[in-house]
Each structure stands twice: as C-alpha cells, then as structure tokens.
Amino acid sequence: MPRFAANLSLMFTERPLLDRFAAAADAGFAAVELQFPYEHPADAIASRLAAAGLELTLFNLSPGDWAAGDRGLAALPLRRDEFRASVATALAYAEATGTRKLHAMAGIASRADPQAQAAYRDALRYACEQAGPRGVEIMIEPINVRDMPGYFLDDFAAAAEIIRGLALPNLKLQFDVYHRQILHGDVLRGLEALLPIIGHVQTASVPGRNEPGAGELDDLRIFRALDELGYGGWVGCEYRPLGRTEDGLGWLQRVA
Numbered sequence: 001m002p003r004f005a006a007n008l009s010l011m012f013t014e015r016p017l018l019d020r021f022a023a024a025a026d027a028g029f030a031a032v033e034l035q036f037p038y039e040h041p042a043d044a045i046a047s048r049l050a051a052a053g054l055e056l057t058l059f060n061l062s063p064g065d066w067a068a069g070d071r072g073l074a075a076l077p078l079r080r081d082e083f084r085a086s087v088a089t090a091l092a093y094a095e096a097t098g099t100r101k102l103h104a105m106a107g108i109a110s111r112a113d114p115q116a117q118a119a120y121r122d123a124l125r126y127a128c129e130q131a132g133p134r135g136v137e138i139m140i141e142p143i144n145v146r147d148m149p150g151y152f153l154d155d156f157a158a159a160a161e162i163i164r165g166l167a168l169p170n171l172k173l174q175f176d177v178y179h180r181q182i183l184h185g186d187v188l189r190g191l192e193a194l195l196p197i198i199g200h201v202q203t204a205s206v207p208g209r210n211e212p213g214a215g216e217l218d219d220l221r222i223f224r225a226l227d228e229l230g231y232g233g234w235v236g237c238e239y240r241p242l243g244r245t246e247d248g249l250g251w252l253q254r255v256a
C-alpha cells in the first residue's frame with residue numbers, strides 16, 4: 001500500500017493548526033500536507049514538525065485573497081508580480097520545513113483566454129526556474145468546477161498537455177482522485193496513463209469528500225493500483241472527516 005500523509009487543513013481540525021501536527025503523529029501518520037501554512041511563521045511550523053517527527057510533503061503557494069474569491073494567481077496576467085512574490089515566500093517556507101513539493105493554484109480564469117494561457121505558462125516557467133535549484137517540484141492540479149466554479153485548470157488532459165508542452169523537469173501533475181472522479185471518472189486508466197508525470201496523489205471519497213471507503217469508488221482498489229503501478233510517493237488524505245478525525249481512521253488501519 002502507498003504511504004499516507006494527513007492533510008492538516010482538513011483533518012484534525014478539532015484543534016488549532018499548530019496542535020494538529022502532534023495529533024497526526026499520535027494517530028500514526030509519518031507525514032502531513034497543508035493547503036496554506038502562511039498564517040504561522042515558517043519556523044513555528046518547522047519546530048512542530050520536528051517535535052512530532054513528521055515530514056511536510058506538500059503545501060500550496062498563496063492563492064491570493066481567498067475571502068475575496070481568489071483561487072490562485074498563476075493564470076492571472078494582472079497578478080504576475082504577486083504570483084512571483086508568492087513563489088519566493090513559498091520557497092522560504094519550503095526551505096525552513098524541508099518540503100519538496102509546492103502546488104501552484106491557477107486561479108479563476110477562462111482556459112479559452114489566450115492571455116490567461118500565456119500568463120499561466122509564464123508563471124509556471126518562472127516558478128520551476130526558481131524552485132529547481134532548491135530541489136523543489138511545482139505541482140499543477142485539475143480541480144472540479146462544482147467545488148470551484150470558474151477554475152482555470154478543470155481538465156486532466158489540458159494539465160497533461162501543459163506539462164508535456166512546457167517540458168520542465170520539475171513541473172508535475174497533482175492527481176487528486178476526488179477531482180478526477182467528478183471531472184472525468186476512469187480513475188485507474190487515468191492513473192496508468194498519467195503516471196510518468198504524476199508528482200503527488202490525493203484521496204477522498206466521492207461525492208462527499210470524506211474518508212476513503214465512504215463513497216462511490218473502491219478506494220482500496222485504487223490504493224492497490226497505485227502500488228501495482230509503482231507509485232512511490234505519498235498519498236495526501238485531503239478529506240473532511242465525517243466525525244472526529246481519529247474516529248474515522250478505521251480505513252487506515254485496514255490498509256496498513
């Protein structure tokens with residue numbers, strides 16, 4: 001079975017963020033991921049990771065002003081400077097926390113807009129150039145537009161085309177099984193076809209985005225397939241527990 005990382009933005013939310021690291025370690029996780037770490041100084045996160053003996057596998061670049069509707073900056077031509085500043089900030093956090101994967105969210109824009117397309121490619125080139133010498137990979141993730149209406153990158157084939165077209169050694173696909181199933185289905189064939197460009201995998205049941213096994217897919221079969229395909233990375237548990245986080249970890253014991 002693959003190795004699982006708890007997503008501390010969605011799991012263990014019964015306590016403040018900095019206290020979730022110890023809770024995840026106590027529950028048996030060796031790694032965690034985060035959506036946005038920026039409300040705490042990088043060294044505060046680093047010391048919680050060290051105290052709990054955890055690896056931080058991935059977090060996102062700043063998405064802009066989430067409360068105002070921003071969902072990333074990469075495809076927004078007028079936010080180029082802000083995007084570039086977010087790369088510098090994320091790389092400083094990555095260095096402090098030993099994180100090697102960063103997800104660059106695209107933003108709300110149309111993929112049919114040539115300016116958004118050009119801005120996106122320019123932003124990804126810039127982020128990869130900055131990240132490469134530090135041993136960091138940049139992820140792009142198709143997100144379903146039921147959850148995030150108007151999101152630029154809502155198609156796995158489009159993401160693959162961008163990654164293959166740019167041909168940057170540290171630009172990879174974040175394959176979130178939850179989004180894949182809502183957008184296209186055909187999860188196993190998708191994993192198989194896209195494996196060479198996958199840099200990170202995330203899981204949640206569909207449609208509720210809860211614990212693996214709580215939805216319409218055979219999530220355990222998908223985990224086995226990842227093993228069979230030779231996926232050696234972490235699987236981020238980006239789900240909202242149905243109840244108390246620890247009470248919903250039976251699926252993890254079953255796959256361990």
Ligand SMILES: O=C(O)[C@H](O)C(=O)CO
Pocket residue numbers: 035060103105141143176179202238
């Ligand atoms: O929502 C997701 O699936 C992403 O992984 C994310 O972090 C942005 O919300």
Ligand SMILES: [Mg+2]
Pocket residue numbers: 141176202238
């Ligand atoms: Mg995700």
